[in-house]
Amino acid sequence: MNQNHPTLVSPETWLAARRELLHEEKELTARRERLAARRRALPWVKVTQPYTFDSPHGPVSLSDLFEGRSQLVVYHFMFGPGWGEGCKSCSFVADHLAATVVHLQARDVTFTAVSRAPLSEFTPFKQRLGWSFNWVSSHGNSFNFDYHVSFTEEEMSRGSVDYNYGRVAFPVEEAPGLSVFAKDAQGDVYHTYSTYSRGLEALIGTYTVLDLVPKGRNEDPEAPMSWVRYHDRYDQAAHAVATP
16 A cells, blocks of 8 residues: 555445454464463573672672562663663663563562663663663673673674574674563572564564554664664754754
């Protein structure tokens, strides 16, 4: 369908087409539920590395990040040492996740963001964007490298890195991801799931809404998220476009 010249039909023809699409939507919903069940059934790996993170309240362990709950979701936020600002796309994701924290807590899930930059470097950025979720630094440990969201200079020099369960070329030393952990009654911690790259799109409610409208995401195929701004910078971007 051309957006400028849409196909026009009678209400009856539209309803028939909509019902046909609804059948496919229901099939997708059922398939998504089956996939979610398979995801939950994945085996677990015990975490034996004694990670210590810098938090606003002092040093904390991975176990401490659960805050008394049995499930932990970690967003690997791209903010490397010396960056000054976090990744725009990760900030876009964080805007969506920030609203889920209280609801996740009600379901025995704790959320935190982790970045490799020192705590002092991303705290002002967090305050600027108004986020209240927990955000800790892995600057002094190997957490980011072990979960394949940070890469050494040696890895980068080889032209490909271990990311999203394969060897791929990656343009910077930090990458986005999300990892899930569980804690048992004895206090042992287990890694249950991680997802990267486009696996993170499910976290972005804005995309869900854009997929419903006639123009869709309307992104540049070569740079799909180039339109994204920090949520306090959209007015500036609009002004720049409007100014001759």
